[in-house]
Amino acid sequence: xxxxxxxxxxxxxxxxxxxxxxxxxxxxxxxxxxxxxxxxxxxxxxxxxxxxxxxxxxxxxxxxxxxxxxxxxxxxxxxxxxxxxxxxxxxxxxxxxxxxxxxxxxxxxxxxxxxxxxxxxxxxxxxxxxxxxxxxxxxxxxxxxxxxxxxxxxxxxxxxxxxxxxxxxxxxxxxxxxxxxxxxxxxxxxxxxxxxxxxxxxxxxxxxxxxxxxxxxxxxxxxxxxxxxxxxxxxxxxxxxxxxxxxxxxxxxxxxxxxxxxxxxxxxxxxxxxxxxxxxxxxxxxxxxxxxxxxxxxxxxxxxxxxxxxxxxxxxxxxxxxxxxxxxxxxxxxxxxxxxxxxxxxxxxxxxxxxxxxxxxx
Amino acid sequence: xxxxxxxxxxxxxxxxxxxxxxxxxxxxxxxxxxxxxxxxxxxxxxxxxxxxxxxxxxxxxxxxxxxxxxxxxxxxxxxxxxxxxxxxxxxxxxxxxxxxxxxxxxxxxxxxxxxxxxxxxxxxxxxxxxxxxxxxxxxxxxxxxxxxxxxxxxxxxxxxxxxxxxxxxxxxxxxxxxxxxxxxxxxxxxxxxxxxxxxxxxxxxxxxxxxxxxxxxxxxxxxxxxxxxxxxxxxxxxxxxxxxxxxxxxxxxxxxxxxxxxxxxxxxxxxxxxxxxxxxxxxxxxxxxxxxx
Numbered sequence: 125x126x127x128x129x130x131x132x133x134x135x136x137x138x139x140x141x142x143x144x145x146x147x148x149x150x151x152x153x154x155x156x157x158x159x160x161x162x163x164x165x166x167x168x169x170x171x172x173x174x175x176x177x178x179x180x181x182x183x184x185x186x187x188x189x190x191x192x193x194x195x196x197x198x199x200x201x202x203x204x205x206x207x208x209x210x211x212x213x214x215x216x217x218x219x220x221x222x223x224x225x226x227x228x229x230x231x232x233x234x235x236x237x238x239x240x241x242x243x244x245x246x247x248x249x250x251x252x253x254x255x256x257x258x259x260x261x262x263x264x265x266x267x268x269x270x271x272x273x274x275x276x277x278x279x280x281x282x283x284x285x286x287x288x289x290x291x292x293x294x295x296x297x298x299x300x301x302x303x304x305x306x307x308x309x310x311x312x313x314x315x316x317x318x319x320x321x322x323x324x325x326x327x328x329x330x331x332x333x334x335x336x337x338x339x340x341x342x343x344x345x346x347x348x349x350x351x352x353x354x355x356x357x358x359x360x361x362x363x364x365x366x367x368x369x370x371x372x373x374x375x376x377x378x379x380x381x382x383x384x385x386x387x388x389x390x391x392x393x394x395x396x397x398x399x400x401x402x403x404x405x406x407x408x409x410x411x412x413x414x415x416x417x418x419x420x421x422x423x424x425x426x427x428x429x430x431x432x433x434x435x436x437x438x439x440x441x442x443x444x445x446x447x448x449x450x451x452x453x454x455x456x457x458x459x460x461x462x463x464x465x466x467x468x469x470x471x472x473x474x475x476x477x478x479x480x481x482x483x484x485x486x
Numbered sequence: 487x488x489x490x491x492x493x494x495x496x497x498x499x500x501x502x503x504x505x506x507x508x509x510x511x512x513x514x515x516x517x518x519x520x521x522x523x524x525x526x527x528x529x530x531x532x533x534x535x536x537x538x539x540x541x542x543x544x545x546x547x548x549x550x551x552x553x554x555x556x557x558x559x560x561x562x563x564x565x566x567x568x569x570x571x572x573x574x575x576x577x578x579x580x581x582x583x584x585x586x587x588x589x590x591x592x593x594x595x596x597x598x599x600x601x602x603x604x605x606x607x608x609x610x611x612x613x614x615x616x617x618x619x620x621x622x623x624x625x626x627x628x629x630x631x632x633x634x635x636x637x638x639x640x641x642x643x644x645x646x647x648x649x650x651x652x653x654x655x656x657x658x659x660x661x662x663x664x665x666x667x668x669x670x671x672x673x674x675x676x677x678x679x680x681x682x683x684x685x686x687x688x689x690x691x692x693x694x695x696x697x698x699x700x701x702x703x704x705x706x707x708x709x710x711x712x713x714x715x716x717x718x719x720x721x722x723x724x725x726x727x728x729x730x731x732x733x734x735x736x737x738x739x740x741x742x743x744x745x746x747x748x749x750x751x752x753x754x755x756x757x758x759x760x761x762x763x764x765x766x767x768x769x770x771x772x773x774x775x776x777x778x779x
Contacts, residue, residue: 127554127558127584127585130584131584131585134580134581134584137580212568214566214568215568216536216568217531217534217536217562217564217565217566217567217568218562218564218567218568219568220535220536221531221534221535221536221560221561221562221564222553222557222581222585223535223553223554223557223558223560223585223586224553224554224557224585225552225553225554225557226553228554398538401537401538402536402537402538403497403537
């Protein structure tokens with residue numbers, strides 16, 4: 125047995141507690157309808173029929189929603205949990221001195237996390253089967269449901285690698301978790317920003333509008349997009365609703381981007397890993413792929429995506445908070461203040477431009 | 487043999503290690519000494535693979551240091567070893583058994599128990615000294631070819647220190663284990679080190695066989711019945727000078743008999759030759775502008 129495999133088994137054994145905690149948390153969410161509470165938070169589309177929330181074949185929808193929630197939540201929690209030892213300052217010496225290359229070590233950690241993720245998907249199957257077997261049997265959609273859940277599982281795997289990649293640029297586990305959130309905000313903000321450009325400069329962006337069409341929606345510019353689409357489309361199709369009534373079908377462009385991002389994230393994670401300087405553990409996360417870029421990028425994109433006017437002051441406040449977290453105090457540096465000033469200036473320009481605009485959105 | 491060649495390590499723009507080279511031979515016990523911030527721990531971290539060097543290289547038995555190929559020949563016991571919330575002696579064993587298959591469960595449990603430690607007691611519930619003792623035992627039980635210790639005696643009581651030093655000696659004799667130990671406890675180092683490396687400002691300022699280096703120095707305590715000043719010793723190769731009134735302590739470079747004859751010419755009321763300790767060598771190198779090898 126190789127050292128890698130022995131270490132993987134060791135990590136797996138250590139992950140048993142994590143597995144127990146997460147399965148308990150998922151069960152509580154399921155029993156307390158906590159899964160429904162996140163509908164609006166991660167914008168799970170509500171399934172309508174005849175202007176009413178879909179109630180027919182509710183079991184199918186609930187199962188799909190549960191695994192959607194599991195994939196989304198676990199793909200965030202697990203990378204943070206399994207990769208934390210790489211970022212802890214106190215654990216650095218004994219951890220990095222263990223005689224296994226950084227890539228193999230990370231692979232063992234990620235594989236253990238993926239095993240926990242897979243096990244959590246599998247362990248809830250009997251529960252759902254026992255609870256909803258009758259209802260699913262009536263629809264004859266068991267095969268389709270299984271396939272849809274498998275697709276949700278795969279989306280979660282993709283997100284797991286994307287989030288692991290984002291996590292890798294931080295110097296502390298906390299910064300890594302925040303970095304994941306900030307990275308997820310970027311494409312979302314970009315969608316809003318593009319939408320706003322179309323609104324402000326319709327003549328200039330005419331060609332782009334026709335290219336993007338209804339793609340230029342913040343919701344679609346999310347890493348979660350394939351997951352939400354799989355959930356929505358599966359819930360519709362498995363509930364026997366006429367496809368004609370469906371909203372716009374899933375866009376292959378975003379699926380392609382997601383698969384590309386996932387693969388690139390997994391590959392780049394391992395390529396860049398040895399370049400990480402372990403002496404940075406515990407210090408300010410000063411990577412260009414972390415706060416330094418993400419705060420101004422998100423700030424300017426969200427301000428620029430002015431369609432929701434209230435976001436401008438909220439974004440400025442969040443930018444300031446972001447810099448305080450980044451610098452671990454109120455001693456901001458000149459570039460931080462400069463970017464804040466840029467965001468304020470952009471806000472002022474936008475308010476002025478919009479005041480002159482015939483539709484006056486703000 | 488571990489060879490460190492022209493090693494350089496920077497933290498940002500600060501060069502913490504500059505062109506460091508040393509050789510750790512099998513079965514040798516080398517003391518790594520230096521003032522706080524000299525670069526001792528950084529050097530150990532680079533050798534053990536915790537840090538990646540910015541220049542130079544580390545070879546283990548002639549091969550470049552590679553955690554996958556020759557990493558398990560080295561065991562690094564850091565200054566403040568981390569442990570998880572639920573870690574106990576047996577969980578430590580489970581982890582290190584993955585990488586160091588030579589560690590024997592029975593011998594480990596016996597050593598832990600003999601030291602009066604409970605193998606299943608969480609480390610968080612142990613005193614700092616007990617934790618240090620446990621990690622010291624682990625280092626011995628792993629039986630690596632090369633053992634790197636950072637401030638290994640910190641927190642150990644007199645008995646535990648003695649046991650650890652004895653264990654290191656036995657390991658060197660039985661397994662041919664080479665030990666590189668960084669410590670501020672020069673007395674302990676001088677008891678069991680056969681060579682030393684003195685590092686200051688990220689550079690090696692002195693190294694070699696400890697006995698040979700100590701023989702190059704001599705120490706005297708003198709008392710005078712008249713007022714004196716440092717100028718009185720201007721012609722002597724003084725490495726370290728300390729004066730309290732008419733009493734003088736001198737560390738000199740050179741043969742003790744020759745120096746004694748020279749000192750007699752300063753007409754001391756009392757002159758006493760003292761044993762040269764590792765501390766004297768250390769002070770001479772870090773304060774006295776260096777001692778020529």
